[in-house]
Amino acid sequence: MYRPIVEVALPVPLRRRFDYLWLTTAEVQPSPGMRVIVPFGSRQLIGVILQVKDTSEWDRAKLKAVRECLDETPVLNEEQRTLLHWASGYYQHPIGEVFSTALPAKLRKGDTNTRPSITYWKLTELGEQTEVSSLKRAPKQQQVLLALQKGATTELQLREQFNTAVLKQLGKKALIESEDIIPKPNTQWQSQLSIGDKPFASPAQAVIISAIKQQLSQFSVSLIEGVTGSGKTEVYLQAIEPVLSAGRQVLVMVPEIGLTPQTVSRFQDRFQIEVGVLHSGMTDNERLSVWQRAQNGELGLIIGTRSSVFTAFNGLGMIIIDEEHDSSYKQNDTFRYHARDLAIMRAKQENIPLLLGSATPSLESLHNALSKRYQHYQLHERAGNAVKANYHVLDLRQQPLQFGLAPETIKQMLHHLQQGNQVLVFLNRRGYAPALICHDCGHVETCRHCERPYTVHRQSQQLHCHHCGHHRYLPNQCQDCQSHDISPQGMGTEQLEQGLQTLFPQYSSVRIDSDTMRGKQNLNQTLESIHSGKHQLLLGTQILAKGHHFPNVTLVVVVDIDSALFSADFRGAEQLAQLITQIAGRAGRASKPGTVWLQSHHPGHPLIEDLIHNGYAHFSRLLLMERQYASLPPFSYQALLRAEAKHAEDAYSFLQAQLAPLRQTHGVIAIGPVPAILEKRQGRYRFQLVVQSPSRANLHAAIHHTLPVIESHTLAAKVRWSLDVDPQEFY
Ligand code: ADP
Ligand code: ZN
Ligand code: ZN
Numbered sequence: 001m002y003r004p005i006v007e008v009a010l011p012v013p014l015r016r017r018f019d020y021l022w023l024t025t026a027e028v029q030p031s032p033g034m035r036v037i038v039p040f041g042s043r044q045l046i047g048v049i050l051q052v053k054d055t056s057e058w059d060r061a062k063l064k065a066v067r068e069c070l071d072e073t074p075v076l077n078e079e080q081r082t083l084l085h086w087a088s089g090y091y092q093h094p095i096g097e098v099f100s101t102a103l104p105a106k107l108r109k110g111d112t113n114t115r116p117s118i119t120y121w122k123l124t125e126l127g128e129q130t131e132v133s134s135l136k137r138a139p140k141q142q143q144v145l146l147a148l149q150k151g152a153t154t155e156l157q158l159r160e161q162f163n164t165a166v167l168k169q170l171g172k173k174a175l176i177e178s179e180d181i182i183p184k185p186n187t188q189w190q191s192q193l194s195i196g197d198k199p200f201a202s203p204a205q206a207v208i209i210s211a212i213k214q215q216l217s218q219f220s221v222s223l224i225e226g227v228t229g230s231g232k233t234e235v236y237l238q239a240i241e242p243v244l245s246a247g248r249q250v251l252v253m254v255p256e257i258g259l260t261p262q263t264v265s266r267f268q269d270r271f272q273i274e275v276g277v278l279h280s281g282m283t284d285n286e287r288l289s290v291w292q293r294a295q296n297g298e299l300g301l302i303i304g305t306r307s308s309v310f311t312a313f314n315g316l317g318m319i320i321i322d323e324e325h326d327s328s329y330k331q332n333d334t335f336r337y338h339a340r341d342l343a344i345m346r347a348k349q350e351n352i353p354l355l356l357g358s359a360t361p362s363l364e365s366l367h368n369a370l371s372k373r374y375q376h377y378q379l380h381e382r383a384g385n386a387v388k389a390n391y392h393v394l395d396l397r398q399q400p401l402q403f404g405l406a407p408e409t410i411k412q413m414l415h416h417l418q419q420g421n422q423v424l425v426f427l428n429r430r431g432y433a434p435a436l437i438c439h440d441c442g443h444v445e446t447c448r449h450c451e452r453p454y455t456v457h458r459q460s461q462q463l464h465c466h467h468c469g470h471h472r473y474l475p476n477q478c479q480d481c482q483s484h485d486i487s488p489q490g491m492g493t494e495q496l497e498q499g500l501q502t503l504f505p506q507y508s509s510v511r512i513d514s515d516t517m518r519g520k521q522n523l524n525q526t527l528e529s530i531h532s533g534k535h536q537l538l539l540g541t542q543i544l545a546k547g548h549h550f551p552n553v554t555l556v557v558v559v560d561i562d563s564a565l566f567s568a569d570f571r572g573a574e575q576l577a578q579l580i581t582q583i584a585g586r587a588g589r590a591s592k593p594g595t596v597w598l599q600s601h602h603p604g605h606p607l608i609e610d611l612i613h614n615g616y617a618h619f620s621r622l623l624l625m626e627r628q629y630a631s632l633p634p635f636s637y638q639a640l641l642r643a644e645a646k647h648a649e650d651a652y653s654f655l656q657a658q659l660a661p662l663r664q665t666h667g668v669i670a671i672g673p674v675p676a677i678l679e680k681r682q683g684r685y686r687f688q689l690v691v692q693s694p695s696r697a698n699l700h701a702a703i704h705h706t707l708p709v710i711e712s713h714t715l716a717a718k719v720r721w722s723l724d725v726d727p728q729e730f731y
Contacts, residue, residue, distance in 0.1 A: 005056050006030050006066060008038060008047040011100035011108070015092075015707065018047070019056040021065040030066075033074025033081055035107065037067045046110050048076060048099045075103065075113045080312060083346050090345075091725045092703055093335050101335045102310035106288040115292055117180040121167060122152035127175035140166045148176060185296040189273045190247030193300075196270045198238065205235050208377045212239045212353060216246075216317070219348045223324075223369040224357040225617065226379030228585025229549075232357040235379075236320050237270050239355065244271060244300050248317025252303045253343060255326035256280065257546040261524055264303055271301065278304030278311065306331060306339040309346065316350055319343050324356040324365055325578055326546065330728045338726060340365075359585055360578040360616050363624055367634040370624070378617070389556070389584040389594040391612035395603040403499025404491045404559050409597055410503060412555060417507050417536055421554040421592065425496065425539045426583050428564070430513040431455035431464065432495045433488030438478035440485050445475070449683040456488040457515070458495070468682040493539060496559070500537050512540030545582040553587045556596045565605060568677050569730050570632055573607055574623055581616040633726075637696045639703055640727035641689040641710075642676065645719045648685035654715040655689045661709045665702035668693040677731050684720070688730070 004022045020038050022030050030036075030052045037044055044067060056063060076084070076099070084102055088095040100108050107113055127145065135142045144166055147153060155178065158167065170176045201209055212222060212235075226232045240250045254263060259279050268275045276290040276299035293299045295312035302311055306329055321329070321340055329339040340356070347354035356365055356374070369376035399406040404427070405413075413423050435453040436445040445454045447465035454463035456474065464471045477484045488495070493513050500509045510526060517523045527548060530538060538544065538553065564576040580598065587594025600608065611619045628635045641658060645651040655673035662670040672689035679686060693699040703723065710716065 004030060005053050005060070005063065006036065006049045007051040007053060008036060008066075009050050009096040009099040010038070010040060010045050010047040011096045012040070012045070013094050013097060015094050015711070017050055017095060019058055019063055021060075021063045022052075023066050023069065028069055028072050030069070031074055033076040033078070034072075035070040035075055035110070037070065037110070039064050039067060046070070046108065047096065048103075050081070050095070070110060071113055073113075075107055075312070077312060079346075079350055080310070082349055083342065084310075086345055086349075087335075087337055087342060090700075091335065091337055092700075092707060092723055093337075097335050101307070101337075104288045104291045105284040107291075111288065113292065115182055115296075117182045119155040119178050119180050120152045121148060121155060121158060121176050121178050123148050124174055124177050127170075130175055138169075141170055144170055145175065152179075185293070185298040187247075187297045189244070189271075189300045190297070193245050194272050195241060196272055198270065199234065201234065201238060202231065202381075204379055204381070205231050205238070208235050208379075209238045211375065211377070212355065213242055215353055216242060217351075218353070219351045220353045220375060221344055221347070221368070221373070222353065222355050222375040222377060223361060223365050224355060224377045224379065225361050225366070225369070226357065226359060226377075227381075227615075228359045228582065230359075230379035230381060232322070232379065233266065236322070236355065236357065237267070240301075240318055240320070241271075243317040244273075246317065247300075248315045249294065249297070249299070249313045250301050250318045250320070251308060251311060251313070251316060251343075252301065252320045252322065253308055253329070253339065254303060254305060254322045255546055256305045256328040257523075257543055258323060258326075258548070259303065259305060260527060260548065262527075262549075267301055267303065273300050275299075276302040276304075278302060278308040280305065280307075309339045309342045316346075316352060318352055319347050319354045321354070321356050322358075323546070324358045325360050325362040327575075327728060332724075332729065336722070336724045336727075338728075341726070360581045361620065363574055363620060363627060364634045366620055367624060370621075389587055389596050391584070391596045391598065393598045393600055393603045393608060393612065396599050396601045402503065403496055404599075405499070405503070405557070406599060409557055409599060412595075412597060413537075413557065414504065416555040416595075417504060419554075422530070422533075422536050422538060422550060422552045423555045423557065424544060424550060424553045424583070424586060425500065425537065425557045425559060426541075426544060427491070427493050427496055427539070427559040428541050428579075429490075429492045429560075430494070430515055430541055431466070431492035432458040433492055434490040435488070436463065436474075436486055437489045438481060438483055438486045440483035441478060441481040443478050443480035445479060449681065450678065451680050452678070455492065458488075459515075467678055470682075491559075493541060497539055500539060504537060507536040508534065509537035509539055510535040512538065512543050514541070514543070517543060542579060544586065545579055548586065550586050552592065554592050554594055556583055556587045556594065558583065558596070558598045561598050561600050561608065562602060565600075565602060565607065570627075570630075571728070574620070577607070577611050577616055577619050577623075580611065631692075631694065636692050636694045637699045638727060639691045639699060640724040640730065641691065641721065642686065642724065643673075643688070643719045643721045644681070644684040644686040645715075646684060648687075650715055650718050651685050651687045654713060654719045654721065655687050657713055657715075658689065658706055658710055661706040662689075662691055662702050664705070665693075665698050667695055667698045668702040690730075 005019050007017045007019055010018055032049050034049050037046055084098050088098040132142050132145050224232050243250055264275050276294055278290055294302050297314045324340055331337050368374045394406055416423050433456040436456050447454055447470050449470055450467040452467055455466050457464050461474045462471045478486050493511055497511045584596045643651040643654050652673050659670050670689055670691050673687040676686035676688050
């Protein structure tokens with residue numbers, strides 16, 4: 001008997017595919033994109049069929065057989081599979097892990113992809129002929145018959161009035177029968193979309209909207225560079241109108257923390273359709289349901305974070321990436337993809353337009369826009385009558401500080417508070433203090449796994465290592481000399497919060513950082529209480545910089561810009577400028593003008609000077625020139641090979657061994673191995689090797705032929721290594 005062979009992607013960290021014989025008993029024909037359960041060593045794994053074929057490079061007689069097929073139709077369609085194949089090649093990541101990342105957890109674990117059926121009850125022929133009055137002695141049964149005479153009814157509805165026993169009794173008498181029906185997807189939005197109130201587009205917005213509308217039927221990438229509040233979202237809303245009207249779906253991607261009920265309701269109100277939301281805080285069931293309803297066309301609009309780029313659609317018409325510079329689009333472990341770059345590839349494959357929007361575009365996107373690979377649009381003015389923020393740099397040198405704040409800063413804060421406005425204080429360091437120091441011997445309490453100082457957390461009475469998560473009880477004496485004279489040094493948000501309460505006792509403050517904001521719900525509630533004016537002082541870390549609008553904030557204080565100014569990472573200046581500009585954008589959104597106070601020991605620093613006088617648009621173009629002179633991305637391409645091991649020499653010599661094969665390709669340089677910025681973490685020494693080339697093709701060729709060398713190296717089993725293509729962080 002003929003048995004086809006299926007090539008399967010399995011969730012294992014091996015760069016290969018696996019062949020299996022198809023089931024003899026299977027009722028369905030195998031097809032790429034279906035899930036199967038297969039034996040793998042002593043385990044069983046769930047994989048996805050990549051290809052169906054007649055022959056294998058392995059001996060057919062030795063092939064094992066598929067145990068079970070989980071689907072009747074593919075869970076991943078052809079477009080999705082093409083994207084994943086591309087991603088596996090581009091990021092040089094094992095195909096099985098790529099496929100499993102793309103699937104919702106429930107499907108990864110083997111749940112069914114068919115939607116749950118609904119049980120309906122209706123009258124049988126006998127039931128239709130039966131006089132209701134003949135059931136005189138059973139009033140409940142009579143009522144059911146009467147109800148069903150009007151037509152079939154769902155069990156759920158019937159159970160509101162009747163218990164299941166009544167239904168069973170009538171079923172036994174063969175008067176009624178049930179039927180399980182899988183509901184047809186409700187795709188009404190495709191034929192009758194209603195559009196809510198909308199403002200007239202400003203002339204600048206109108207130009208962009210009409211340009212985008214003229215190229216809806218083909219691939220293009222447009223970068224909308226517009227200051228915060230300049231009306232980018234309004235451009236998205238008007239640009240997707242014809243897409244949805246034509247019955248095609250739209251994917252809107254937002255940063256992890258920018259996804260708020262306000263964002264969702266803005267889209268919902270405009271189109272009066274249900275919006276599918278995808279983010280990491282949802283249950284597996286919720287995610288699966290949204291995935292399925294996007295797949296069958298029920299949902300026209302999906303708003304989601306990073307992994308929503310993998311959503312199944314049945315007629316995607318446009319992709320929008322808001323705050324495209326945001327670092328949360330990059331996944332920094334296992335399959336290290338950049339959702340923006342994957343989305344661009346997806347748009348290209350599906351031949352649809354993609355919009356990138358940001359007040360502070362990444363230098364990568366800006367470079368593509370300036371060199372005309374992308375369409376480029378700018379919105380210079382804030383929409384409505386909001387005005388731009390004013391910057392002040394406050395010289396911290398020789399100032400007496402209270403909780404890190406200079407007297408002039410405190411005076412300003414009080415002034416704004418007294419006028420009934422809100423003040424936002426930004427400090428990118430959570431916890432109480434970044435170190436615990438002994439006054440007698442100078443000993444600093446240090447995490448022995450990472451050799452970095454512990455952060456003091458007062459509230460929980462603990463020392464926390466922010467690098468590996470290790471924590472222990474806050475000691476009351478020095479671990480070295482037993483002195484009791486130990487004290488926290490430096491300041492984190494927890495301490496500043498106490499400080500604000502001391503300095504401004506008559507005003508209420510709220511702290512927003514990852515310690516106080518566990519869970520989405522919490523953040524949304526806090527944002528609401530800020531909007532309602534319950535708090536006047538808002539204090540937080542970079543969570544505050546992302547996409548939230550605080551119309552009553554008129555003063556923003558950045559407590560310490562110096563630590564970011566002297567960063568070891570070449571993207572440090574870009575990130576600092578994005579952060580300052582984004583935070584400044586939170587202020588003065590309504591008609592109230594905003595002021596930004598930057599505290600620094602280096603008030604004349606050229607970076608800061610340029611940023612505050614000329615704005616991010618100017619500053620970022622200067623940075624781009626610097627990158628060009630230094631041949632750094634986006635003027636070259638990089639990959640980062642990381643290795644960590646218990647013994648430093650192992651990690652080092654493992655990377656050292658890759659230098660020769662990497663350098664064989666023309667135009668490829670390899671820099672390192674050097675210790676990582678965080679030299680030790682969780683008891684392992686970390687080294688890295690930067691591979692760089694002005695040619696993306698050459699870089700990829702070099703990695704491609706080095707990978708087998710890496711994988712077969714004698715230390716490969718002892719060393720934890722990873723490859724990061726287009727790395728964003730060098731920590
Ligand atoms: P961005 O996405 O660039 O931050 P938004 O689209 O959110 O900007 O616009 C900022 C504010 O201006 C919002 O309150 C929005 O409703 C309003 N707005 C945007 N465009 C217009 C317009 N053409 N007419 C009137 N108000 C507008
Ligand atoms: Zn001591
Ligand atoms: Zn640690």
